Amino acid sequence: MATVFSKEVEDDLRARGYSRRQFGRISSLLSVGAAFGSLMPEAFAAAPRKDPGFVGHTDMIRISTNECWTGPFPSPAAAGQAIVLQGNRYEPDHLRKTLIETAATVEGVPVGNVLPWPGSSEPLLRTVICFCSPTRGVVTANPTYEAVWGSAEWLRTKLTRVPLSAANNYATDVRAMLRADPNAGMYYICSPNNPTGTVTSLEDIQWLADNKPKDAVLVVDEAYIHFSTARSAIPLTQGRDDVLVLRTFSKLFGMAGLRLGLTFASPALHDRMMRFDGENLISMLSVVAMAVGGPSLVEKDMILQRRNDMIAARDMTLAHLTRRNIRFIPGSQANMILVDWKKPAPAVKEAFARQKIEIGRNWPIWPTMSRVTIGSMRDMEGFCAALDRIMA
Ligand SMILES: Cc1ncc(COP(=O)(O)O)c(C=O)c1O
CATH class of the missing domain: 3.90.1150.10 (Aspartate Aminotransferase, domain 1)
Structure with a gap:
């Protein structure tokens, strides 16, 4: 059985008496993100x-590593410090519910479209597993954030990289992306883009959403959006099952080490991302991260x-x-x-x-x-x- 372990880890497991058959069980016990940890470029x-x-x-x-130079905002940080003393409880104060409700209100979407994660690396890595296949590849800009490249290469998924458009302010060239692989399973846009910081217009993002194959998924990574005045793609996730927007608290909110992220998509698309492990595995987030993250969103x-x-x-x-x-x-x-x-x-x-x-x-x-x-x-x-x- 193929496993996600390196040879070093396999040797170690073998030396500890595990059989090859048990490797698969061990890897399935790990969350997908943790198993792919070495593919998270910034971490x-x-x-x-x-x-x-x-x-x-x-x-x-x-x-x-594009962290913020300083920590969380003062009042959310104080809320995080206070909740530490209730750390004996799995869920002391409806923190998860409050975080989801706050994010839904701030972005103007139904609560059912918001899912919290321990950062955005984990959902990002699993997009390739969930939306691509041996016959349906992934298309990204070049250069862009390489987490998706890592998982595509690991899974031997077809990976197509399309240069940023120098003629269009180094935006992602959405039309060239579709031409390069008109039958991909997933198209990834990072806006503002890592590493250039350049923005792809919402009109171009909408164009790709409307012109890609109906059953492909458009993933929009907005890790840096709070640093810019760019318009979010979150409204595009409404009324359709093929657009996913990722957010993280690791950048402007100064919470990289606290690990918190959000995805915005229809419940049906989120279900496709959860088909390996259900929502339970990723829903156990640190109460400190949730206590700090929720109130941070409204600190205009x-x-x-x-x-x-x-x-x-x-x-x-x-x-x-x-x-x-x-x-x-x-x-x-x-x-x-x-x-x-x-x-x-x-x-x-x-x-x-x-x-x-x-x-x-x-x-x-x-x-x-x-x-x-x-x-x-x-x-x-x-x-x-x-x-x-x-x-x-
Ligand atoms: C574009 C982009 N997406 C996602 C991430 C992942 O961040 P995290 O897992 O800390 O949320 C990063 C980290 O640098 C990033 O630059």
Whole structure:
């Protein structure tokens, strides 16, 4: 039986006396997301590295994994601290119900269309399992967030990557995506896109929803939408069973380590995602995450303030790059920029690491560009100063 375990894990299990037949049972005991943990690019990049030369995060400016530079908003954080003392209860205060109701009210959709998850990696990874097959592949932009690539490659699903449209502000080229594979099982759009921060218009997203094969699913990943003024695709999920929108609390809400995400879709589409394990497995969320996440959604002023703080730090950084004649992909509406060093990006990343600045990774399609997360103004001043030293 094929399993999702690496050879290392299999050897370990075998050494511990498990038979091959038991591997399948073990893997089915794990949630799909956990079994695919190593395919979650940001979490993987943030994990402590094994090589002894790695300095560690504590003394570095961390602008590599698109986290927020600061934690949850003060009043939701206080609610989280208070609920810790009721942590003996599985569900002390209808937190899950309240979170769903709050999200439904904020987004103007029925409560039956909202499903909470421990982050958005898990639902994202399972989309490929649920909506694709040996004959129906997945289509994404390039570059884009690679979690979907990882699971498609793991499952040997056909994967088609279509370059972003340089002629259209580096938006996802929805028409080229459909042309590239008119019979895919799933089309994935990340808007604002990771790693460029560029936005795909709602009109284009709607066009793909209406023109893709009827039985294919359009997945719209809005991990960074609160950093932008882009219009959400959540209204498109209404009255149809083929559009799924993903949200996470890991970015603007400053909750990456708390693990909370939401998906918006019709109950029928959510049921398709739950067919392996039912809703129970993923519905046991940390009470702390739910206590912090729910009230965060209604903190309108705080959301705006944080977005504006990020924009100020991003504008300052872009102005510095421009002064230094360093090219970047224009039009980011999120907490990241893609900087073109005009030389291999890994060497530049190393140079920044020596300056105690941890910048992001690069994507194979653009090997001379690094993604740089926008941190606090102070983080970005540190980045600019290190840049000056490196380029001196
Ligand atoms: C576009 C996108 N989607 C999903 C995720 C997953 O985030 P999480 O699992 O923390 O919710 C990330 C993380 O960086 C991301 O950039």
